[in-house]
Amino acid sequence: xxxTGEIFKRRRNHNNTPKYALLIIANYVVxxxxxxxxxxxxxxxxxxxxxxxxxxxxxxxRNIEEFTxxxxxxxxxxxxxxxxxxxxxxxxx
Numbered sequence: 878x879x880x881t882g883e884i885f886k887r888r889r890n891h892n893n894t895p896k897y898a899l900l901i902i903a904n905y906v907v908x909x910x911x912x913x914x915x916x917x918x919x920x921x922x923x924x925x926x927x928x929x930x931x932x933x934x935x936x937x938x939r940n941i942e943e944f945t946x947x948x949x950x951x952x953x954x955x956x957x958x959x960x961x962x963x964x965x966x967x968x969x970x
Contacts, residue, residue, distance in 0.1 A: 908926075
């Protein structure tokens with residue numbers, strides 16, 4: 878019989894959430910926060926988007942083995958959703 882310690886023991890460096898899901902969530906959180914800050918596009922908005930693009934690039938490059946074709950399609954659809962939310966947010970004001 879197994880001891881209870883072995884049942885609940887986690888693997889090392891295993892967080893159960895794929896890196897691509899965390900990347901998509903981070904993109905939505907940052908962009909939606911920026912959309913609510915100001916009605917016009919200013920230098921802070923552009924700087925933050927540039928930093929987010931850099932973060933995405935290095936994150937994808939580091940975890941390239943996780944980015945299969947379905948994941949890439951989901952990533953592109955998520956950016957399409959972000960652009961749609963940007964359009965909605967700036968046409969509301």
